[in-house]
Amino acid sequence: MDRKWPTLVLDSLTKEKKQEYRRQAIERAQLLEEKKAKERREKQRELQRLAVRKQIELDNATINKIESIRDNHRQEAMADFENWRLHSEKPIFTDAQTITQPNRKGYRAPLEWFPNESTNDSNRETKLITESLDSVGTIKNLIPQNKNKIESENMNINCLNESEDTKNSFTDDKSCRNCTSNFEESSTLQQERSVIIHEMNIEKMNEMIQSKKEYDNRRGKEIIDKILTGKYRTSNRNIFEDTNTSTPMPRQCGTINVKFSERVFPTPARESHHLEEQEWLEKQAEARRKCGFASEDLRPEEQDPQWLKDKGDEFFKAGNYIAAISAYTHGIKLSDKMTSLYANRSAAQYALGNYRRCAEDCSTALQLMIPKCEGNRESRARCHARLGAALCKLSAPQHGIPELETALKLAPDNDTIKRDLDEAKNYFSFKD
Structure with a gap:
């Protein structure tokens, strides 16, 4: 019998009852999840045991194979060695006869000083004869x-x-005719x-x-x-090595201090620019103090701001904006009056989204572009356009759009500046 529920929610349930049902449902869900997790862990553990067992069997098979090959080689080597030894080592002097020689270092009887010793010697001889x-x-x-x-x-x-x-x-025929019987015995x-x-x-x-x-x-x-x-190890000692001689100790190292003479500008007095030279020296000392290291630690090209600017431009073209900012910053520490370093660093800051720092670099570059002439007109136009774009990104269109208009006045043929100005006005609904 089909039965349809009029509603899916009971209105007669109290808040405490709903909380009890919710708690029971959560507990059931937790128990179910714990059970599933436990089954997964057991299955994973069983698979790990099986993998370890298979790996052990594989290792044992490999080890047994290696040992069998080694034993076969050992048996073959021993058989060859035994065969060689049996055929090469032959006993020598098998039919040789040894002759017992008297001990020439043994005890000898003293000389006969008394007549009674002759009788003793005769007795000794009789004993020796009986023993023989x-x-x-x-x-x-x-x-x-x-x-x-x-x-x-x-x-x-x-x-x-x-x-x-x-x-x-044959040799002693005459001498042995009278002693034939003794000779035979x-x-x-x-x-x-x-x-x-x-x-x-x-x-x-x-x-x-x-x-x-x-x-x-x-x-x-x-x-x-x-x-x-x-x-089986053999001695690694060289037989030609003299063990009695001892090698001397290494010499102690030392430092040599060299003092260089002060730099002098060899110019005649009538052509001297003493004030400019002192200013150059002060700038160099200030740059070294800002960098925090001595100029001796740097390569010659690393002390050139123009080289650092070119290096930063290469990083910027490659898309490595952080490295470009580092190169420009190092160049600014060496020469803080170079406007191109600030202008290019502002472009890298804008590419990274650091609009506040971009605006600061653009303002500094515009302050250093004095006097305002035709030579720096394009640079001033780019700085004004970048400053206006950064201010618009910082939600300050009342200051950014005038900067874009100033840039358009300096470069009226630049289509990019025109497009940026129109987009900014449309976005912020700016009215003149």
């Missing part, structure tokens, strides 16, 4: 046990010994001892070579790991 015989017996007992292991070495050594024996027999003992010594030397040599290989492998791996991780 015991050692020979032990060597004979060890020979059968190691016979199978060193058969090849014995054959080589026997051949060498036989060759040596033959040589000795000594040769057998020497052969047995050389076999045992050779076997021991081979074992020691193998152990030494194995330990050297292990040390070289370990040291090479450490150096390569340091190079790959960037921890």
Whole structure:
């Protein structure tokens, strides 16, 4: 069943009831906005978490890829290094035999000063002989046990010994005919001892070579790991650098004060213009005092008001009115009697909307344009027109329109001044 409301506003509601309804509506709206804001914040936070998680996964994938590439390069480098080491490092002196030499710096017995010492020496010799015989017996007992292991070495050594024996027999045939039995016994003992010594030397040599290989492998791996991780550092000190010599301290700086002579005008007395020269000096001193800095801090062109005027004109044409005003102001500080600086600064002030300062500069320029002649007629016309326009902008048409009329009298052919005068009269409904 359709039902139409007769009115949208209840007239029977009191002011307090309306305020209560309004407060409830505002609270509901605030709660709704807070709920929406909370949902937006949660959604934004969740998106940020997701973005951070994706970024972490991407970074981890990149890091893992870099590490895998680095490990592959490291393994290849280590394999190449190990291959080079195995093929380049070959053991030397594997078949060398060592000979035990007596200790020439050991203890020596004193000289025989008494006859009893001969008996002691004989006893000592007998003891040494018995010890040597015991050692020979032990060597004979060890020979059968190691016979199978060193058969090849014995054959080589026997051949060498036989060759040596033959040589000795040929050279010393006459001297050894009477001692054949003793020579055979000594040769057998020497052969047995050389076999045992050779076997021991081979074992020691193998152990030494194995330990050297292990040390070289370990040291090479450490150096390569340091190079790959960037921890291997070499000394940056120059070997040709003399550390004993010391460099002298730098000299202390100082200031040199120079006093220049006073400026003198070298003109003869009959042609001297002393008063004009003094006036020029006073103006220069006043300009430096107004600027607040010495002339030595400025470039030569920055001390020329005409250069500053040209610089301000360039800024004005480029549309940089603030820089133009700064250049004109600096020129006015150096030469406050130059009318073109005031006139051009008034144009820049008018372009920026500073109509009061524009009127002041125009008035100052008109006061300095004395005497009034044909040479400054155009300048006076522009100043009067700009002054009238500024006064009209300041809501003073009773003073601005006469200035425009004066400018039109000085330049009757200027269409711009005519148009400005007509617009001002129509706008302010001015009547003569």
